Amino acid sequence: MEVERSNRPSVDLNLSIGSSLSLCFFPGDPQAASDYQQQPPIGILKLELDRASEENKKLKETVADMVNKYSALRSQVSRLGTPNAANSSDGGSVSPATNLKRKRDSGGEKESTSSGDELNWNSRVREDKMKPKISKLHVRTDPSDTRLVVKDGYQWRKYGQKVTRDNPCPRAYFRCSFATSCPVKKKVQRSAQDTSMLVATYEGEHNHGRQAHQPPAAANKIPAVEVGPVKSTKVDERLESSPELRRSLVEQMAASLINDPAFKSALTAAISGRMLR
C-alpha cells in the first residue's frame, strides 16, 4: 500500500558494520563520532541512551500514526467496496468462520469453502455494517509454548477451548474480564501453516480502558535498557577501562531495541518497503 510506504518510519537500512555505532548515534556529526570512536566516556553513553530512547519514541509515534492512517484508509476502501485491498492477515480482516454463526442467525449466505479469503467481498462489507467490530492480530511465539496466550494489555477469562476442523491446533475462547459489561471476545488459535504464529481474533470493542496495573505487553513500553546503576563514578571508570564492558553495554542496548515491538514494526516496514520498491 502506497500510503504505508510513504509514511514509512525513517529506519535507515544502509547499515554497514564498518561504520559502527558512531554513525548511528551521531548522524551528520563527524566530530562527535570521531570523539566517540577515540574514547567514549560514560557521559556520551548516557547521551547515546537518551538519543536512542528519543529515536525509539519518535519511531513509536510514527508507527502509531501509520496505524491510524491505515485504519482510516481501510474504512475508506471498505466503503468503496474494493476487493483485495483489505484482504488477508495484516489485521482487521473478517474471518468467515468467526461470523458463521451470526451469518446463520441472520439468515445470511454460506460460503462454499472453509477458507476465509474466498469470502464474497460484497457480503463481507454488508456484514461489517451490522456485526461487531472484528480484528485479527498475529503474534509470533515459541512453537513449543502450548499456551494460547496473547498479551494485549487487557485481562481475559478463558471460557472454552475447541479443536476445529480446519486446524489441528485447539482454539481458545476468551471474554474480557475487566468489566462484566464489556462485550469483547477473543479467539486464539495457532496458525495451521505456521505453528509459531498465534492468531487472535477480536470481536467487538472494549467499553473501558486498559488496566493501569497491566500495561499492554511491551506495546507501549519504552525498552528498558538494563545498564545497571549509573550513579557511581566507579562504573564510569570500569566502562572506560573495559572495552568488553562497553561492548556488552552496546549489545544490551541493541538487544533491547530488537525486543521492542515498535522498533520491530518500523524495521519490518522499512525492509518490506525496500524489497517491494
Add this chain to the structure above:
DNA sequence: CGGCTTTGACCAGCGC
C-alpha cells in the same frame, strides 16, 4: 475463598 482454567456436555445452524 475468589478467580481462573479445564473439559465434557449442550445448543443451534446447516447439509444430506
Add this chain to the structure above:
DNA sequence: GCGCTGGTCAAAGCCG
C-alpha cells in the same frame, strides 16, 4: 432425522 461443526455453558479442580 441425523451427523457435523462452531460456539457456549457450567461443574470441577487448581492456585495464590
